Amino acid sequence: MRVNQALEDGDEQTLDIAIVGGGATGVELAAELVHSVSLLNIYGLTHLTRERLKVSLVEAGPRLLPALPEGLAHRVKQKLESLGVNVITGNPAVKAGSDGLTLKNDAHIDANLMVWAAGIRAPDFLASLGLAHRKNNQLLVNEYLQSTDDPSVYALGDCAACAIDDDRFVPPRAQSAHQMAACLATNIQRELKGRAAKPFKYKDRGSLVSLSRFSAVGNLMQSKSLSMSIEGTLARYAYASLYRMHQRALHGWWKMLLIITVDKLNHAVKPRLKLH
Template identity: 55%
Template sequence: MPTPRIVIVGAGAGGLALATRLGRTLGKRKRAEIVLLDRNTTHVWKPLLHELATGVLNSSMDEVDLRGHSSAHFYRYQRGSLTGVDREQQTLQLAPIHDEDGQEVLPARELAYDYLVMAIGSVSNDFGTPGVAEHCHFIDSPEQAKAFQRDMINTFLRYTDPNLRQHTQLTIGIVGGGATGVELAAELFDASRMLNAYGVTALDNQQISVHLLEAAPRLLPGLSERVSQTVKTELESMGVTVHTDTAVKEAQAYQLLTGDDEVIKTDINVWAAGIKAPPFLAELGLTTNKKNQIEVKSTLQSVDDEKIFALGDCASCPMGEDSTVPPRAQAAHQQAKLLAKNLVNKLEGKPLADFRYRDHGSLVSLARYDAVGNLMRSSASRGLFLEGWLARQAYASLYRMHQLSIHGAPKTGLAWLVDKLNRYLKPRMKLH
């Protein structure tokens, strides 16, 4: 009997954790062939992209090389972009791969599967707002984060020459008061301080203006009101101008136009308002919702095909009667853990377990200044409110838990030690 092949599409937090677990259990014992498909050759934990965007995170130190990781954890990495699924033949259609000069490296090809897991994640949702694609940065991938950092540094450099300035203050507009927008706003002030210290710019924090715009009545609408208010107070104390109940109806060159026809002059715009699954998921012949998320059962199987599963931000998984599992990294990790067991059960002909989301709380980083959040939340409790040093340590532990799931304890311990040493050996900010 041929060895079954499990193909996981997407090397994000959930996809990489799942490939690692299956590699250690099924791949190592050759009970199944585990294939991880992704267009990128490296993995960066998505909640850290705001740090990569401001240069605080050195991607060369924190990214995971998928080729090396796959070899160490008994799965096979394959580079490629999914373009279609033939459910009858159980094959995936992959786009050709081109090099930096546009030359074809690999032609379009097919990849067979016995079981398929979609773990593609999400992208920002511009809600069809005019001008956003042309005049706003997105921070959904390492490439986009690095593009923002280049633009940010170049803008700071321009402001050293009064003749090249757009406005009297260097102004950055961030649309979206969720975790990404809030964390980026705080990180920008830390970045400006370091750029000044490294001599990149003569501007100080008093000459930087950050506008954070949120359409809802308060920041972080998915978290408690206490967390929301604390974050707002902290941001305003840094100098961030917070606009709530403020929708953006158009993005233009060097300005944002709000629903109240207010014009906010800017030098750089960032769009971080809402998420959706990549649009091509709605073209694969699977049932999806308005956000392009694949509709799945509580077992994480597609409602259309029992051999196709989905997890993380690209999956619409029921939670109760009228709600779905929220698009959070902790949900993706929990689903990866359950799905690793369910796929083993599937191969052994055993019944599949249902997914039950457990909200362990949420933490928001405010750069080196602070962190705020709730831990150990449940339907009956608001959880433990944290801020300050303790919250910073708890926030840092989230990344260590992710590293633990994909590297194991020994390597995670070494990574922690290297990070501590690099605080003394390397600059606090990456400038290239």
């Protein structure tokens, strides 16, 4: 709103936003910001247009969305660039200042607002428990999701570092936390009945990424040898369906249906964009 007012007063400005991290969070945020600006004219804010919004997406790795096939990731990059997003890969941010980011090659990215969307970090208190943990505070757990130092302590989701093999850990995704929660709930019940626990085995069901109202892409997996890449309308429906499946797992069928009804009513009566 400040930039729109400045533009209305004749002060030529741009809103510069830099996002660090080219995973799903960074990509979705970049697309959503572009979409949000297109809604501002509904509220009379007609001066801050897409041309005045400068979004830069910085990824340290060689490409966006490493969880998706390279072809899909390339098309996402093309779509973001067509929306005006400045996509930078293979050049990590090394410093953040009051006027923007400095990259490894000494390039400077102007930014009024900087958003960190690279990786995850577990709560700091986990590192003070005296249990084995990674640099990002995740507790090291065995195949039963028990701390490697204390089998009476369980961890799951972003709090847990569960090895898939010698080089990889279970990725920090919603599907990982969902699978861990189901496994842990079963094992606790088995333990209470005096039965042996079952080891946790992560199954990658694929990934879906939403590009706001513009598009969506994804890769659905049934096994390591069987997968299907989707994009466009089909991927958008799959993304929405997956979201509702998580709600059903958390709340049950009836509450999920109630949430859907409330969401539909809110979509009809509430503002399309919050300005506070």
